[in-house]
Amino acid sequence: MPTVRIPTALKYYVDNHSEMDIPASSVTELLAALATRYPSLKFHLLDSDGNLRRHFTVFVNGEHIRDLNGLDIALGPDDKIILLASAAGG
Amino acid sequence: MELTHEEILRYSRHLLIPEVGLRGQEKLKASSALIIGTGGLGSPVALYLAAAGVGRIGLVDYDVVDASNLQRQVIHSTSAVGQLKVESAKRRLLDLNPLIQVDAYNEPFTSSNAIKIAKDYDVLIDCTDNFPTRYLTNDLCVFLGKPNVYGSIYRFDGQASVFFAKEGPCYRCLFPEPPPPGLVPSCAEGGVLGVLSATIGSVQATEALKILLGIGSPLVGKLLLYNALDMSFDFVTLKKNPKCRVCGPNADVTELIDYEDFCGVPSHDHDKGSAGADWDISALDLHSRLDSTPNLLLLDVREPHELVISALRGATNIPLGQLAARLSELDSAREMVVFCKSGTRSTRALELLASAGFKKVENLKGGINAWARDVDASLPIY
Numbered sequence: 439m440p441t442v443r444i445p446t447a448l449k450y451y452v453d454n455h456s457e458m459d460i461p462a463s464s465v466t467e468l469l470a471a472l473a474t475r476y477p478s479l480k481f482h483l484l485d486s487d488g489n490l491r492r493h494f495t496v497f498v499n500g501e502h503i504r505d506l507n508g509l510d511i512a513l514g515p516d517d518k519i520i521l522l523a524s525a526a527g528g
Numbered sequence: 529m530e531l532t533h534e535e536i537l538r539y540s541r542h543l544l545i546p547e548v549g550l551r552g553q554e555k556l557k558a559s560s561a562l563i564i565g566t567g568g569l570g571s572p573v574a575l576y577l578a579a580a581g582v583g584r585i586g587l588v589d590y591d592v593v594d595a596s597n598l599q600r601q602v603i604h605s606t607s608a609v610g611q612l613k614v615e616s617a618k619r620r621l622l623d624l625n626p627l628i629q630v631d632a633y634n635e636p637f638t639s640s641n642a643i644k645i646a647k648d649y650d651v652l653i654d655c656t657d658n659f660p661t662r663y664l665t666n667d668l669c670v671f672l673g674k675p676n677v678y679g680s681i682y683r684f685d686g687q688a689s690v691f692f693a694k695e696g697p698c699y700r701c702l703f704p705e706p707p708p709p710g711l712v713p714s715c716a717e718g719g720v721l722g723v724l725s726a727t728i729g730s731v732q733a734t735e736a737l738k739i740l741l742g743i744g745s746p747l748v749g750k751l752l753l754y755n756a757l758d759m760s761f762d763f764v765t766l767k768k769n770p771k772c773r774v775c776g777p778n779a780d781v782t783e784l785i786d787y788e789d790f791c792g793v794p795s796h797d798h799d800k801g802s803a804g805a806d807w808d809i810s811a812l813d814l815h816s817r818l819d820s821t822p823n824l825l826l827l828d829v830r831e832p833h834e835l836v837i838s839a840l841r842g843a844t845n846i847p848l849g850q851l852a853a854r855l856s857e858l859d860s861a862r863e864m865v866v867f868c869k870s871g872t873r874s875t876r877a878l879e880l881l882a883s884a885g886f887k888k889v890e891n892l893k894g895g896i897n898a899w900a901r902d903v904d905a906s907l908p909i910y
């Protein structure tokens with residue numbers, strides 16, 4: 439199952455997990471599965487059209503999804519997904 | 529720029545490294561770095577660059593030292609509380625290394641002064657605490673062709689990279705748009721592990737020194753993601769975004785813009801604490817209202833772990849993140865005053881309640897910290 443790393447800012451909405459295995463065959467599916475499993479996460483992750491909010495970005499095995507096939511990229515069982523949130527703190 | 533005997537002795541440990549050596553140290557002496565923000569990240573960055581002998585260091589900040597800064601902003605001392613941050617930092621740097629020049633800019637970094645301040649520096653180091661200044665610093669570096677040594681921190685998570693549009697991606701290639709206002713908590717709201725500033729700040733200082741010396745491979749096209757709890761360092765690859773609005777081939781942002789407008793938030797991370805005059809109630813007014821309106825509901829939207837720091841008797845706690853899902857627990861016919869630590873989260877809760885049809889809601893201006901200051905001195909301010 440693909441593993442996804444959750445940004446600290448969102449841990450609160452996913453029972454404090456920082457990483458979890460999610461059955462999904464694409465990043466789009468993975469995000470939808472996360473939002474279904476954790477309803478209070480949905481608003482923070484997806485906009486009203488169901489698209490990933492623009493201040494998040496996704497890396498699959500260390501590569502930006504823009505350089506892959508976008509959110510539709512197919513995921514295999516060993517894939518490591520990083521969901522990254524922008525943070526301004528300094 | 530030749531070194532004096534005094535400098536040769538001071539920088540001896542650098543001179544012994546072949547990659548630095550006498551020539552490298554002379555380069556550092558002739559170089560300059562502008563540090564934007566003298567807070568958590570700016571503290572270690574400024575201290576190490578000064579110790580390393582970077583000839584000219586610029587510091588931009590307009591804030592004063594607050595007691596709540598001292599947990600991580602190690603350039604400032606307890607005796608500096610209430611003083612200008614740039615003055616406090618400059619004093620410390622010159623005490624550490626009187627052989628360098630420190631220029632203090634006690635002003636907000638904005639589109640109108642940024643070029644004037646930054647144009648003569650070799651490298652810019654983004655140590656700010658807010659999105660508008662981060663986008664400003666990025667765009668400025670793209671336009672001036674300078675490297676932007678980036679770092680950001682939140683709770684246990686840190687990010688660092690070198691955005692240098694001549695050779696790789698910029699900050700906008702990574703994050704084309706800022707978050708919707710209020711969706712990403714600042715360190716003032718969500719907190720930060722103090723020493724995280726040192727981990728990320730020291731990466732920024734290292735990258736700045738490498739750039740000034742022209743050695744090693746800079747963190748261009750790579751983003752470091754650090755997590756203190758797992759002690760994990762992950763590197764991900766970043767390429768230029770062909771659609772980048774500031775460094776792409778069809779860039780349409782060609783000069784500095786109004787970044788507060790672009791981000792929809794002010795360029796600082798202070799809690800404003802106010803939802804606007806129509807919605808606010810002061811701590812003193814709430815105090816008398818509680819006597820006249822026994823049925824008044826106090827809604828505390830802070831996190832459970834904050835309740836042990838301070839609390840108001842009889843208040844109902846629903847953390848902001850759960851509020852949307854738990855509206856049915858609240859009676860919209862009842863008068864309600866919403867509060868948090870200092871008024872930022874409660875303002876967001878109020879917007880949410882108002883959009884759900886709640887009409888009799890007010891915001892405790894300045895949060896429970898204002899209550900502690902003005903009504904009940906037995907409570908701590910945090």
Ligand SMILES: [Zn+2]
Nearest residue numbers: 698701772775
């Ligand atoms: Zn760019």
